[in-house]
Amino acid sequence: MAKSYYSTVFDHDAAAVWAVVRDFNGLPTWWPDAVSESHIEDGKAADQVGAIRSFRLGDATIRERLVALTDRDRSYSYAFEEPEPFPVANYVATLRVTPLSDGRSFLEYWAEFDHADLDHWTTFFAAEVFGPALAALADHLGRSA
Numbered sequence: 001m002a003k004s005y006y007s008t009v010f011d012h013d014a015a016a017v018w019a020v021v022r023d024f025n026g027l028p029t030w031w032p033d034a035v036s037e038s039h040i041e042d043g044k045a046a047d048q049v050g051a052i053r054s055f056r057l058g059d060a061t062i063r064e065r066l067v068a069l070t071d072r073d074r075s076y077s078y079a080f081e082e083p084e085p086f087p088v089a090n091y092v093a094t095l096r097v098t099p100l101s102d103g104r105s106f107l108e109y110w111a112e113f114d115h116a117d118l119d120h121w122t123t124f125f126a127a128e129v130f131g132p133a134l135a136a137l138a139d140h141l142g143r144s145a
Contacts, residue, residue, distance in 0.1 A: 001090070002118035005110040006130035012141050014099035017107065018074040021095060021137065024066050025053050030140035031133055034058065052081055060085050067092065074098065088113040088121055107134055 010017055020030055025046040027035040038055035040046050041063075046053070051066045063081035070076070075096035084091060093111035100106055109130040115121050 001112050001114055002122045003110055003112050004122040004125035004130070005108070006126045006134065007106065007108045008134050008138070009100070010105045010107060010138060010141065012105060013103050014074055014097045014105040017105045017137070017141065018071075018097045020141065021097065022047065022069075022071070022074075022076070024051060024069070024076065024078070027053075027055055031136040033136065034132065053078075057085075064093075068094075086121070086124075088115040090114045093125075107137075109134060 020026065023029070023046050025038050025040050027038050034057055036056045038053055041052040041054055044051040047066075047069055049066055049069060052063055053066070054061060054063045056062075062085045064078040065081050066076060066078050068075075068077040073096065075094060077092055077094040079093075080086075080088075080091045091111055091113040093109070096108045098106040098108070111125050111130075113121065
């Protein structure tokens with residue numbers, strides 16, 4: 001099993017950052033250049049474990065199931081639904097926001113998965129998904145501050 005990992009520090013407090021990313025259906029709000037639309041299937045709430053978000057990332061439709069959400073730890077995890085949008089198996093990603101003592105926040109975004117070419121996909125998710133997503137989030141928070 002491989003782990004792809006990306007982290008960064010935000011100049012916003014953890015509560016403000018978590019308020020934005022906590023919405024499992026909120027990708028188009030803070031990453032509008034990449035995610036054009038998103039909806040939660042079957043009328044479930046966006047914070048309900050088991051909810052499936054279906055969204056457009058470029059030309060692809062991606063479906064992900066929320067498998068854990070904790071406000072205490074300011075984190076959630078999700079898994080790809082079948083068919084998986086990338087040729088990996090057993091993909092589970094986690095986004096976590098941790099407060100720093102100076103009022104800023106530390107964000108971690110990682111995924112664990114299986115694939116024969118682990119090096120390629122480990123680099124891909126960090127550089128092409130997690131990094132750009134958190135850069136878009138920083139830009140959104142800067143605009144809304």
